Amino acid sequence: MKYEGPIYRPPSEANSLLIQATIGCPHNRCTFCLVYKNGPEYRVRDVVEIKREIDEAAEDHGFQIQTLFFPSGNTIAMDTRQLAEICRHARKKFPNLERITVYGSSQYIHQKGLKALQYLADSGLSRIHVGLESGDDKILRKIRKGCLSEKQVQAGKWVIESGMELSLYVILGIGGLEGSEAHALATARALNQIEPHFIRLRTFVPKVNTPLLEDVQKGVFKMLGPHGVLRETKTLVANLTCNSYLTSDHYTNYINVEGRLPEDRERVISKIDLALSKDENRFRSFFIGDQ
Numbered sequence: 001m002k003y004e005g006p007i008y009r010p011p012s013e014a015n016s017l018l019i020q021a022t023i024g025c026p027h028n029r030c031t032f033c034l035v036y037k038n039g040p041e042y043r044v045r046d047v048v049e050i051k052r053e054i055d056e057a058a059e060d061h062g063f064q065i066q067t068l069f070f071p072s073g074n075t076i077a078m079d080t081r082q083l084a085e086i087c088r089h090a091r092k093k094f095p096n097l098e099r100i101t102v103y104g105s106s107q108y109i110h111q112k113g114l115k116a117l118q119y120l121a122d123s124g125l126s127r128i129h130v131g132l133e134s135g136d137d138k139i140l141r142k143i144r145k146g147c148l149s150e151k152q153v154q155a156g157k158w159v160i161e162s163g164m165e166l167s168l169y170v171i172l173g174i175g176g177l178e179g180s181e182a183h184a185l186a187t188a189r190a191l192n193q194i195e196p197h198f199i200r201l202r203t204f205v206p207k208v209n210t211p212l213l214e215d216v217q218k219g220v221f222k223m224l225g226p227h228g229v230l231r232e233t234k235t236l237v238a239n240l241t242c243n244s245y246l247t248s249d250h251y252t253n254y255i256n257v258e259g260r261l262p263e264d265r266e267r268v269i270s271k272i273d274l275a276l277s278k279d280e281n282r283f284r285s286f287f288i289g290d291q
């Protein structure tokens with residue numbers, strides 16, 4: 001298997017076959033993201049090459065492959081017919097394949113529209129991981145996400161309507177001290193409208209080689225401490241009315257909260273309250289991320 005540039009995959013794809021369909025990220029402007037800041041430039045791999053790698057993997061492990069993930073950062077931006085072609089090819093070659101997943105930002109999902117998403121779902125694409133990050137437009141502009149809330153909500157609804165599963169990521173603390181409450185409330189509003197299958201929480205950690213780290217170091221961006229992040233999480237969860245699975249299993253988080261919403265909401269809030277009763281120095285310390 002040939003890989004080029006950084007290869008990231010969601011924790012839920014730990015057992016998946018990874019075949020790279022695209023390289024880099026066509027947006028590459030988010031102020032918190034370091035992944036492709038040093039390149040490589042975005043490009044789509046040759047479909048013939050991708051299909052050849054699918055064939056090779058099928059020869060070696062055809063019956064064992066149950067989940068397939070196509071990296072890199074925004075594979076949904078790939079031409080719809082080409083993405084559909086590699087999905088159909090994989091479905092043919094791996095008889096026990098249950099899921100094909102990609103990363104995709106709302107702006108590229110929105111550009112595709114519902115019909116193209118339905119075509120992809122019919123071709124075998126089954127799940128998209130999307131960085132919502134926040135539902136607050138002021139924050140989305142500041143972090144240069146490339147898409148505001150209205151489009152994020154529409155894109156998310158289309159993914160669900162197409163029949164695919166939607167996994168949305170939220171960055172706790174991305175609004176800083178000043179924007180914390182607005183971030184929690186607007187994000188809950190967006191999530192309630194979309195009703196994604198999964199809500200995955202990550203806590204903001206400044207990363208090397210990013211504009212947001214520079215703002216943190218200059219004191220322009222004031223980060224939340226552990227209690228601030230926990231209070232923000234509590235406001236977010238308390239305002240969620242959607243039917244979704246909430247999870248936060250990630251090294252950046254201060255605590256792990258997990259459960260089915262809305263049923264488990266009170267249990268999750270009690271866990272946050274318990275964590276809030278502990279001294280702040282009991283949580284992980286500040287660090288600058290390098291991956």
Ligand code: SF4
Pocket residue numbers: 025026027028029030033034035036073074105131
């Ligand atoms: S967060 Fe995603 S969309 Fe933004 S630059 Fe990084 S890979 Fe690209």
